[in-house]
Amino acid sequence: MSEPLRHALPTPQPVSTDPTHTWESAFQMYYVELCEYVLRFVGSAGVAEDLVHDLFLCLWDSRARRGDVDLTRSYLYVAARNRALKYLRHRRVAAAWIERAAREETPTASSPEDLYLRSELADAVARAIAELPARCREVFVLRRHQHLRYHEIAARAGVSLGTVKSQMWRATVLLKEKLAPYLFIL
């Protein structure tokens, strides 16, 4: 008994590779993630939230039929993706965009190892942000880390809305260049 356990741990069977969830734990765990994912397809936060909300409502209503505990991460992603693509078709969004969106990959589950790996990127990212010109940096940090709205940033920094937007764009482009080697590794 003692020996097999060591091998059993990394992929505990049968629940843990893609654990099944109750509606509640699926919601807690994946609501935000799925909104982020669907946003990549639809580009409008309101629409993304509506689509994910509808998905969970639909799952809630079908709880009795499904027997409660068969929700998995991969199931949720497939369901969310189908809804997003259906929405794009329904809205008659450009076919070329739908084709592009259909190639959108499901993000891999972020494990504690990933977070650990990410911690090694922290220096590079922090340095890149610190090296931005002062005005750019202020705007970027307020927007990206404090989630302030553009007009709030404008009021706070005492500049025009146009300036905030152009500084934000400038910051993003500079970071894109500084962080080029890391952009696609996660």
Add this chain to the structure above:
Amino acid sequence: MFEQADLLRLIEGDCSPEEAATIQAWVAADPRRGELLDQLRGVWRLTGGTTREWGIPESHERSERGRPALQLVPLRRRWWTAPWATAIAAAAIAVLVVGSLRVFFNRPVGAPHAYATARGQLSSLTLPDGSRVLLGADTRLRVPRDYGVSSRTVDLEGEAYFAVEYDAKRPFIVRTEHGSTQDLGTEFAVRAYRQEPAVEVVVAEGRVALRGLRGADPVLVTLYPRERAVLDPGGETTVMRDVPLAQYLAWTRGALMFDDAPLARVIAQLERWYDLEIETTDAALANERVTISFMSKSADEAVKVLAQVLDVRSTRSGRLVQLIPVHPRH
């Protein structure tokens, strides 16, 4: 017409559906724009967690009605608690202070990582030193930010199985409400649910020392493989030797096994495992001891098995299960 800067609005979702569709068409018309979009998204991914703060809709409240709220620490943490974010936050603070701009980061820097499972869920994780942890249902594990720097102490509420990379210089310690368990090179399970008064430790490999809660407390007992200790809140330790590991560690393989266990314990575990509320009206039933195992993922099947063994009728409506005696008990 559009400029590249409009791509940010698409990434952040600050568009009406119509605007989004127009920008999307613009992106799709030229592969270079798509490439740029991907790069900008890369910047977003590296510099923060979520693209925005998402609201929690009513669909959630709907499920909450009529039952106690589940306390759950989200596994997917907000960006400012992610390890890489602290450094950014620190840099940002320095920057903003220099810019004499007043900002308040009200999250304490150095907050521990919290991992949690809901009822009906298991999860595994690997700590930075390679030690592995399997979390049982309805369990919380806190790992300090400086884990592994000079010590490796984690806080547990619930049940977890640990496979620890031994390091004599940095002892691995599991703290629970009533006692702490220090690994001496080993694999072991700790069970300390808040609803249960005792801490239980089962050792599969190696050695484990059990102490009182304060680090300086003397070692109460050292456990060897196939030994199980129960530390009650009064500080009394009971050790059982040569216990069936398969039974106590069955949960690590997705099964539950009980051998002559009080029904209350079986019910408590089924509630966690299948996310149920199980009630019985018969007080005599509560005193029963049962030998039973559950291998199924289906809550209905588990309830059926339990009802069969107890020789009672069961009804289920959503999460609520009632066990109703058919024969009078003695």
